[in-house]
Structure formats: C-alpha cells, structure tokens
Amino acid sequence: MVLLSLLAAVTIGIVRLRNLFAIVILSGIYSFLMASVMIVLDAVDVAMTEASVGAGISTVLMLGVLYLTKTEESAPVHSPALPLFVSAVTGAVLIYGTFGLPPFGMADTPVNTHIGPDYLAGSIPQTGIPNVVTSVLASYRGFDTLGETTVIFTAGIGVLLLLKRLRRAEPDK
Amino acid sequence: MTVFSPLIDHFNYFIIIFLMVSGLYVVVARGNMIKKLVGLMLFQTSVYLLYLSPGKILGGTPPIIDENFQIYSNPLPHVLILTAIVVGVATLALGLALVLRINEEYGTIEEDEIFAAGDEDK
Incomplete structure (x- = not known):
C-alpha cells in the first residue's frame, strides 16, 4: 500500500513537471517502484524484466533522444479543461467498475481457479x-x-x- | 469497518486507475512528444498492474514449484505481462525514433509548432 501510494506521488510529479530531464529520471524511479510492487505481487520474473527494461533500457533510450532534442517542454497553449474532464469521467467510470471486481488476494476468484x-x-x-x-x-x-x-x-x-x-x-x- | 473494507480491498485498483487516467491526461493534454511517450508508458504500466493484481493470492508464493510451498500465485498473468513489457519497450523505441525524425524535419518536438510549420508549407 505504501509502495502504491509512492507510485501515485511520482505520477503526480511526472504530470506536473515541465523539465523533460526530470520527467525521464522520475519515470525511471517509477519503473523501479513498479518492479518493487510486482515483487510484492509475487511476479518476480516480471519485476526483473521491468527493472531492467523499464528502468534501464527505456530510460537510456529517452535520455539519448533528449540529448538530440531539447530538454524543456514549452507551456501548453490549449486550456487543459477538456482533457481533464475526459480523464475524470473515464476515471469515475472505471472506479465504478472496480466495485464489481473481487477483493484483492482471494484464491477462489474465476481468475485464479x-x-x-x-x-x-x-x-x-x-x-x-x-x-x-x-x-x-x-x-x-x-x-x-x-x-x-x-x-x-x-x-x-x-x-x-x-x-x-x-x-x-x-x-x- | 464494513464501510471502509471495500475501499481497502480495492485500494490497488484505485491506484491503478489513477495511474491510467493520469497517463491518458498526459497523452491528450500535453503537446510535447517525449512527454506524450512517458504518458503512454504510465498508461501501459498501469495495465501491467491491473493484470497482476487479481493473480496475487494472499499467503501465496511466486509460482516456482517447490515441495515446501503449497499456495502459488497465478502464473498466467505474469507470462502475459512479460510479453507486454518487451513489446512495450519495442514500441517505445519506435516512437522515440519517430520523434527524432520529426525533430530533424521540423526542428521541434512540440505538437503545436509542428502544426504551425505544416500550415506554412501549404
């Protein structure tokens, strides 16, 4: 639960920051946190892949592209109201949907049987x-x-x- | 307790949806190509978690057969997500290559400036 909250905090950072270098480094941190969460979820093979591919290769690729382009994002021209509204509605519908899902960690769900x-x-x-x-x-x-x-x-x-x-x-x- | 227990049982799903929605927001609202790709990655990793969470069994161990353990978490989502991660980095590499090509053609990776440059050409 703590790890998941940390993930959410890093995500807020990624959404709000405008310096692309910081965003890429934060996405590396995000991938490592994601790998830790996967270990908690018993997916050790996936965690290893995520740590090497997500945090390693992706970050290196993005840093390489940043080196060849520029590292500062310009201020948004359009108002963020419409995307925010679309995202909020999507999120609300999805959260309504989660209440139909079985509780976390149960062995007798259709997925696991x-x-x-x-x-x-x-x-x-x-x-x-x-x-x-x-x-x-x-x-x-x-x-x-x-x-x-x-x-x-x-x-x-x-x-x-x-x-x-x-x-x-x-x-x- | 009965009011809060569904919230705690589904806490992982709420975080997953938060990650997914913020990825969607970044992809739609931000014009910078690299930021869009990071947003796409956020969305993608939230889907990984969405697959892995239901496969976890409380008290279970990673699915490596050993006579000391009886309960294992479901291995099938792990396999699917392994494939998804590798395909994800392939698409990310392709996207970054496209960004480089766009940067070479227009000298910018901002969507609005690219549209402006495209209008001037007409």
Missing part, C-alpha cells in the same frame, strides 16, 4: 520446469513468444530505417 492451477499442476510432469512462468512462456505458449520476437524484430527494422535516413540526411546540411 480457471486455468492457472492446471499450469501449476502440469508444469513438472509435462515440461519438467519448476518455474511455471518459464514453462508457460516457452512451452505452453511458445508461439505467443515467437510472435513477440517478431514484433521486436519489426520494431527494430523500423527504428533502423528511421535512424538510417537521419544519418544520411546529416552530411547534406
């Missing part, structure tokens, strides 16, 4: 992997992971194409 126990029971006899997250990721849902790598490959090609044009354009100036 439907297919999770099958994976937990089948992991050792069917795949021999004690870490169930690994066995689901690489064995039961292996094609999903193949699709994921395809997405990363496509994104990599896109980044390379965009940056290649950037590099070629520079000597002309």
Whole structure:
C-alpha cells in the first residue's frame, strides 16, 4: 500500500513537471517502484524484466533522444479543461467498475481457479520446469513468444530505417 | 469497518486507475512528444498492474514449484505481462525514433509548432 501510494506521488510529479530531464529520471524511479510492487505481487520474473527494461533500457533510450532534442517542454497553449474532464469521467467510470471486481488476494476468484492451477499442476510432469512462468512462456505458449520476437524484430527494422535516413540526411546540411 | 473494507480491498485498483487516467491526461493534454511517450508508458504500466493484481493470492508464493510451498500465485498473468513489457519497450523505441525524425524535419518536438510549420508549407 505504501509502495502504491509512492507510485501515485511520482505520477503526480511526472504530470506536473515541465523539465523533460526530470520527467525521464522520475519515470525511471517509477519503473523501479513498479518492479518493487510486482515483487510484492509475487511476479518476480516480471519485476526483473521491468527493472531492467523499464528502468534501464527505456530510460537510456529517452535520455539519448533528449540529448538530440531539447530538454524543456514549452507551456501548453490549449486550456487543459477538456482533457481533464475526459480523464475524470473515464476515471469515475472505471472506479465504478472496480466495485464489481473481487477483493484483492482471494484464491477462489474465476481468475485464479480457471486455468492457472492446471499450469501449476502440469508444469513438472509435462515440461519438467519448476518455474511455471518459464514453462508457460516457452512451452505452453511458445508461439505467443515467437510472435513477440517478431514484433521486436519489426520494431527494430523500423527504428533502423528511421535512424538510417537521419544519418544520411546529416552530411547534406 | 464494513464501510471502509471495500475501499481497502480495492485500494490497488484505485491506484491503478489513477495511474491510467493520469497517463491518458498526459497523452491528450500535453503537446510535447517525449512527454506524450512517458504518458503512454504510465498508461501501459498501469495495465501491467491491473493484470497482476487479481493473480496475487494472499499467503501465496511466486509460482516456482517447490515441495515446501503449497499456495502459488497465478502464473498466467505474469507470462502475459512479460510479453507486454518487451513489446512495450519495442514500441517505445519506435516512437522515440519517430520523434527524432520529426525533430530533424521540423526542428521541434512540440505538437503545436509542428502544426504551425505544416500550415506554412501549404
């Protein structure tokens, strides 16, 4: 609960600040807090990925882009009233929706009784992997992971194409 | 106690929705491209938490099979979110590359200035 409140506090900072460097560093802090929350939620594999990818690679990428552009956000031109209204209405509807969700941490909810126990029971006899997250990721849902790598490959090609044009354009100036 | 217990039971969902809504607000209201991408990241990570929270079982351990433990948290959301995180950083990289390209073309990453420059070209 304390960690979640800290997350909310960092988010307020990100929304209010106008210095992009501070925002990027705060988003790194946010990712580390998120990783801590994930450890509390028993998602250790996800927490490791979030700490390395979210706090590490994302922050480095954003800092690199900041180096090549400028670090100060200009003052907003439009009034923030309409986006604020849209966000508030969306939030209100979503909070109304949460009261239909089961309370936190219950074992007998549909989420936890439907297919999770099958994976937990089948992991050792069917795949021999004690870490169930690994066995689901690489064995039961292996094609999903193949699709994921395809997405990363496509994104990599896109980044390379965009940056290649950037590099070629520079000597002309 | 009965009045407050739903609030405490759903506290994680309230925080998730707060993060989600502030991400939405940043994406819609702010014109700076990098700030928009950070807002998108806020929104995305709130969805990670939204998936992971219901999978947690109080008193459970991480889903690594060991004979000393009987209760494990649900492993399926963890797998889905692992995929989502990696895809998220791929899209972030692509977005940042687009920002660099826009900056090279227009010399700015502010949405309004880009629109102004586009109007002058016509």
